[in-house]
Amino acid sequence: MEVYLAILLQGVITLTGKHRFETKTIHDGYESKSHHNSLASPIYQTSTFTFETAEAGERRFAGEEPGYIYSRLGNPTVRMLEERIASLENAEAGLAFGSGMAAVSAVLLNLVKTGDHILCSEGVYGCTFGLLKMLEEKFSVEHDLLPLDSVEQLQKAIRPNTKVIYIETPINPTLKLIDLEMVSTVAKEKGIKVVVDNTFSTPYLQRPLEFGCDIVLHSATKYISSHGDVVAGLVVGEQETISSIAKSTQKDIGGILSPFDAWLLLRGLKTLPIRMDRHSSNARQIMKKLAEHPAITNVMYPGMEESSSYAIAQKQMKSSGGLISFEIAGEKKDSQAFMNRLNMIKIAVSLGDAETLIQHPATMTHAVVPEEERLRMGISETLIRLSVGLEAWEDIWEDILQALEN
Ligand code: LCS
Numbered sequence: 001m002e003v004y005l006a007i008l009l010q011g012v013i014t015l016t017g018k019h020r021f022e023t024k025t026i027h028d029g030y031e032s033k034s035h036h037n038s039l040a041s042p043i044y045q046t047s048t049f050t051f052e053t054a055e056a057g058e059r060r061f062a063g064e065e066p067g068y069i070y071s072r073l074g075n076p077t078v079r080m081l082e083e084r085i086a087s088l089e090n091a092e093a094g095l096a097f098g099s100g101m102a103a104v105s106a107v108l109l110n111l112v113k114t115g116d117h118i119l120c121s122e123g124v125y126g127c128t129f130g131l132l133k134m135l136e137e138k139f140s141v142e143h144d145l146l147p148l149d150s151v152e153q154l155q156k157a158i159r160p161n162t163k164v165i166y167i168e169t170p171i172n173p174t175l176k177l178i179d180l181e182m183v184s185t186v187a188k189e190k191g192i193k194v195v196v197d198n199t200f201s202t203p204y205l206q207r208p209l210e211f212g213c214d215i216v217l218h219s220a221t222k223y224i225s226s227h228g229d230v231v232a233g234l235v236v237g238e239q240e241t242i243s244s245i246a247k248s249t250q251k252d253i254g255g256i257l258s259p260f261d262a263w264l265l266l267r268g269l270k271t272l273p274i275r276m277d278r279h280s281s282n283a284r285q286i287m288k289k290l291a292e293h294p295a296i297t298n299v300m301y302p303g304m305e306e307s308s309s310y311a312i313a314q315k316q317m318k319s320s321g322g323l324i325s326f327e328i329a330g331e332k333k334d335s336q337a338f339m340n341r342l343n344m345i346k347i348a349v350s351l352g353d354a355e356t357l358i359q360h361p362a363t364m365t366h367a368v369v370p371e372e373e374r375l376r377m378g379i380s381e382t383l384i385r386l387s388v389g390l391e392a393w394e395d396i397w398e399d400i401l402q403a404l405e406n
Contacts, residue, residue: 169197
């Protein structure tokens, strides 16, 4: 079993901690000298690794000799990605998974057991909500969804059996923010682990570990990939926590990432900073135009001065990212008719891609959430979520405008 630790510890070697973020997105986790000076990182498309002798295999399994064994337990291309994301989040170690939900479930199943309680932001991705329900029904792990917007409320909500505070910030799809420093300060006093889903921000815009949180996870399907061609998840944290997840829920449930998908994500990460800057600046322009339009009744964007999350955005985010949610005057059919009139903008779930995508949370990403809870999360029938892409913002706005005015 020690072998998993030996493989994970190899990770720290190639980190170039002295560099700035933009440099780390390109170099960390990969050392060309160890790979025939290949500029691009190689794809180790293999399921298993040979041992020179039976005794060498025994030593590897016993953790007495470093090296790879089998790709579910570790793969060099996947490891490069794990090292890079750990470096970008300023974490000791990272792990890659076959989807964001594989990452969420591996983390939660590792941290909780029957009888425990999870405190959760009032609003999470629909399948995360589904997982919380499943944990409750099958394993009696209870949860509460709360706004988590004051120390008093947080302290009141913590129970003796609360083991995890699980946060999305910005929350999908209402884009409300949670004060990470406030939550982690309260949690630390009580010995509770804070897990943050950092999918909407990426480490370029927000690094929760620097605010005292314990574990950060991502649906890497989104901004980290950005090309709409990979489904993946990432987790980072302290070495001890990451080793524990690697040895338990990752190894034995097995939701690992393929080497080729890891390679695509390594490639995507190289352009993360310039993409996030463009997503954010495009979104700002679209947000301003939406706010002025009479058919739009409500615009949700943390970087908007009128937003109740504005102060938190200034404190913990570099900029507010590429997602905007808004409500349209009328009812569900009016929102759907608006979406149907769009030409360039594609109707699709997922987000963070180069293409601008639009979706209707009440009937799509959050359709599994019962109506009463959905409305409490702030997801009305007319709410629309826009993932502002990398196109010229004027073209994105012209498409929205013609669909609003036709
Ligand atoms: N966390 C967040 C915040 C998400 O938005 C998603 C997926 C996940 C986790 C799960 O990641 P996956 O397994 O899909 O890689 N969000 C989606 C969305 O908003 N539209 O389609 C998927």
